[in-house]
Amino acid sequence: MGNFTKQPQRTGTRSVKWDRAKSIYGSNDVLPMWVADMDFKVPAEIENTLLARVNHGIFGYTITDKQVDEAVINWLKKRHGWDVNRKWLTYSPGVITSLHMAIQALTSVGEQILIQTPVYTPFYHAVEKLDRKLVTNSLFLENDQYRIDFDDFEQKLCEGTKAFILCNPHNPGGRVWTKSELKKMVDLCIQYDVLVFSDEIHSDLIYSSAKHVPIASLSEDASKQTVTLMSPTKTFNLAGLQTSFIVTSDHKKKEKIQRQFGKQGIHFLNTMAIYALEAAYKDGEAWLEELLQVLEENRRYVIDAFKETDQIHAIPPEGTYLIWLDCRNMGKDQAELRKWMKEKAKVGLNDGVSFGVEGEGFMRMNIGCPRETVVEGVGRILAALE
Structure with a gap:
């Protein structure tokens, strides 16, 4: 293979x-x-799809259509047991692009955003470059696994935090948060009305000892509270093609995010990104x-x-x-x-x-x-x- x-x-x-x-x-x-x-x-299925598209020889404006949506939806259902409506999907050049758009669309300058440290470096940049206030909840190592200090987590949420950026699976620590950990986090976010921006780019790369659970899949309330950022790029080594998607069940949040993309002049995925994404999820x-x-x-x-x-x-x-x-x-x-x-x-x-x-x-x-x-x-x- x-x-x-x-x-x-x-x-x-x-x-x-x-x-x-x-x-x-x-x-x-x-x-x-x-x-x-x-x-x-x-x-090979992705490579052959891209070669066939190159051989077509025309690279005009390209759309993400129902077939692309269905490839994403079927993948999320089969790999993660998550039922997603195609109306919830927004396509984006990358997960960090999506994170920047979501922060700008759904929070305001000066508002607090929580991250769990140590964590992926661009999270810091996204908060600080967009003039939001960075708040941290330090993870701690116990028996070779990072754990969450839930007392500190809740304290930070109730002190005016507007949004929480979740990294699941965690980068760099490699933790795949359990269903009970995720439920406790999202229930607290719902209680204090804190948005969840969930980076799940590594969600397909799970070892046999663990199982990935999309935090938005836990309940209808969790889904409405969450903006999920996903991509085939880590899974299938496609990062240079710049392709990803956002799952947002709350249509008002989705509309705000899409308007933010428009403000930045981002309207299309590139042609190769679309074909690679579809081939990955259909045949990979x-x-x-x-x-x-x-x-x-x-x-x-x-x-x-x-x-x-x-x-x-x-x-x-x-x-x-x-x-x-x-x-x-x-x-x-x-x-x-x-x-x-x-x-x-x-x-x-x-x-x-x-x-x-x-x-x-x-x-x-x-x-x-x-x-x-x-x-x-x-x-x-x-x-x-x-």
């Missing part, structure tokens, strides 16, 4: 992950395992099942490999192809840790503090790559420790 065994040549393709590695890490011999895209070719499931097995094996390898040392511990993720490495036992401050990784281990990872102050002493590793790359990256780190 898919080719998951050999590392493809990505340098010279204007790849952020590979062609910017030297400018970021200062050397050509640093192995890039940072930015969240995968080193795997897309499913068998490839995804194979990918999940590859990621599960990579995950197991990394966790087991770092058991050889007491200086670095891999937090086992329940979802995503990202692993959060706890390097606090190395006894280095963050600047020393960054320098050590790029100059001694020669592996390019994401800096833990870019996800918040709670990331001090951590680094994020991308395992969405062939086994040989994972083995090489982990091996470099272990060899440098010795």
